[in-house]
Amino acid sequence: MLVAPALVPTVAVLVAGLAAALAQSLGLVPLVGRPELSAQAYLDVRPDLLTATGLSLGIAAASSALAAGVGLLTALLVVRGAAGRRLLRFASAVPIPVPHLVGAASMGLLLSDSGLLARLVGDQGSWPALVHGPWPVAVVAAYAWKESAFVALVVAGALATRVASYEETAAVLGAGRWARFRFVTWPLVTPPLAAATAITFVYTLGSYEVAWLLGPVHPEPLPVLAQRLFTSPDLTARPQALAVAVVTAALALAATVATLAALRRTATWR
């Protein structure tokens, strides 16, 4: 069994982690008191959970939409023989090895009310609260910055060998510029773009550090809410933290399954 060294730890960690999370959220593994099956934790955390879910979904949707748009544009410019493509290729590779945490930290230094942009604009009094403000602008910016590089990498990689020759063929067949994009490039680009965007969405939904460092103080995104409850001195909050974790995992899984189902319908996939 050559797959065992990879498969066994993966299955063990995932199954044990998710099962234990579910058990704890249902009151079966309390830190104090007797185990008792109940959905009390879900009910207790429900108000916060709903707003957090809305916020997290919003952040994930906005980040991945922005990342998809910027990434696609970058990939198209990098793949076609456009002027300055080497510089753009280099620039778009820069965020790849940058840890999310570092991206968040530098985005904070750029966008906070004492950040570089506010100083450049000069009028700090009217600078909107992008960091920790009611609208998670800095969070979305940090995710979109990092993930647009990822989307560009994936899409450019998928297109690199194919698009030029197909476009030339289409041009020979008399297709104009818009028609070439519509009937040649777009169908080729959709599967990798959708896959990369979906990965971005799922990652953003469940990622902690950016949302914690730059996100709104209230309401909190799902991972931040879960972590605050998890580390709360009030030990009865622990099942609520796990309830948030279970809901987040369920959302992420649902998004993954939906993407796979959509991708399976497109003919060019696999």
Add this chain to the structure above:
Amino acid sequence: MTGGRRAGGQPGGRAGAVLVRGSLLLWFLLPLVPLVLWAAAERWSAPAVLPQRWGTAGWSAAAEAGAAPAFARSLLLGAAVAAIATPAGALAARALAHGLVHRSRLVSALLLAPVALPPFAVVMGLNVLLLRARVPALVGVVAVLVVAALPYTTYVLRVAYAGYDTSYEEEARLLGATPRAVWWRVRLPLLAPALAGAAFLAFLVGWSDYIVTVLIGGGRLVTYPLLIASAASGVGNEAVVAVLSLTSLLPPLALLLLAGASGLRGRGGRGRPSPAAAAAPAREVVVR
């Protein structure tokens, strides 16, 4: 029609294209500019667009905060994750690419599943089990991060194995190489770029992780990201944050340069290489 895109057709097209490219360059590069400025700032109070005094205060403050040992810990963590996840991923990838696995669709789905699950959710559940089983925090962190890295190593190496031509090994056997020699002199060198790429990704998982280390380590295992996070969540630490953030980019960059350099040396650096032939493998490595 080699260009595929001709901006000169309509008036203003060229200016528009330049604007688009300029905006994209700004988008990717601007967020790192404050890091560079802050790292070299001694004093840079609010309204000033550039630091009032340059200096290395941030660097000494970072050193005092324990940057060096945290850096070393994170290097080791990244190396450990890469050292485990790369060979395990290689074995799985080989088995999957060569069709040696029953229910291979299910197996690959399971191996890719960690990408689809929030790490904090899994680890919050796992934590109580690790505590009750008295698993040392470091072991738990490495185990979870290996699982998080396996989808990447498996995927990269599966693609590599799918494109790997076993005829090279047959040819080597016929030239007198024993199976052992084939492994060392043919298979390993031919798969080296993919192995390096997979190891790089696995290293990044360990090097940049924050939440898994926090949850399982309980704050006692202080890695570089923990240091950055604690500085960044405070106030007035901008210079320290910048120094820590910038230095955190060094190991990945060094690895990329190393891979690029050995790729160049290994594939056409000597003799009279054509620029195109020399550039191709370097690009491949950077892309991975």
Add this chain to the structure above:
Amino acid sequence: MTAALAVRNLGRDHGGGQAPALDGLNLDVPAGSCLALVGPSGSGKTTALRLVAGLEVPDRGDVLLDGRSVVALPPERRGVSMVFQRPLLFPHLDVLDNVAFSARVAGASRRAARAAAAPFLDLVQMGGYTTRRPGQLSGGQEQRVALARALAARPRVLLLDEAFTGLDVALREDMHELLHQLRAVLEPTVVLVTHDHAEAAALADSVAVLSGGRLLQHGDAGRIYTRPASVTVSRLLGGRNEVPGVVVGGEHRSALGRLRLPTDVAVPDGPAVLLVRQEAVVVTGPDAPGADAAGTVLAVRAAGARRALTVEVVSPGGAAVQVHAETSPGQVFTRGERVGLRLPSSAVSAVPPEDAGTEEPEIADRRTADAGRMPRTHRVASPAVPDAGVRPDAPGAPRRRNHHGDHGT
């Protein structure tokens, strides 16, 4: 270094109860000679090569080098080298290190291995490319290096698996020339697989024709083209002329008239198909003396520098037959023109007709077969005589390229 190769009753099965990939193959290749395995795809020729190399394990039979069985040996200990259709140069090694690979894995130092490899690179005229990378060479150059690498392993037998198929025509002829030179210098035993019968003709001392995993005929390269054992072999070797008729007393009678068969064509009286290479047919004026038949040009087609003609000959009795001929570059013919045909008697042969729809292989070489056998009854029973006549018929001096004379160029 060179060794005689013998293959005894070699067989290899496909999985799942299909027909065997190779069935009961017997071949002898004298030391220093060159055998071409010819056949359509799926005929088992590549399987035969891989079994000799040790890349696959035979289900039956034996492979002997200088009389000693090597079936139990792994490929690296057989002393057999192979050049594949793709050069398969190791991309992580430069050209000279590729050629030095066999010495390196044998334990030589890098310096010594490279020093020993250099002459082989010179031999294939690639001496100036030692530090190039495989990706920096053209396809033909890569294949030359692959050949040098195979030879540097000092093989007892050199196997070429469609080694020149991927090259364009000019490069392929260069490689043929190179192989002739290498054979003159190193005298390796060579087995080459090709689906190109012209390549087999250009390179080999003897030719073995395979189809459906069975050996149909193994014969001297100079003669197998003019003495195919069956209509099937004739077709596999590119022969296009099949004239039905009867043999009576060493004479073939058909729409073409009466043609005396060469004395070494021993075919029993009765129905027989006259075979003659299109290259051997001489086209003359309609009334030229010595013409064996006269007919009308039905079609003219360019075939390289030459012309391929289809000529219809109508017998006095009204039976029509088409004859294919290739003419020299200088000759010009037009459709509808009357021409004469001369069939040099050394180039014609006759074989018993094959039943329509049956693919029963003929095993025996014509010249070693029993002259008195009855064609039909024999064909039904033919699998029972696997050994008859598969010996190479010209174990002596190589006679490469001498068949060109037969083709009347």
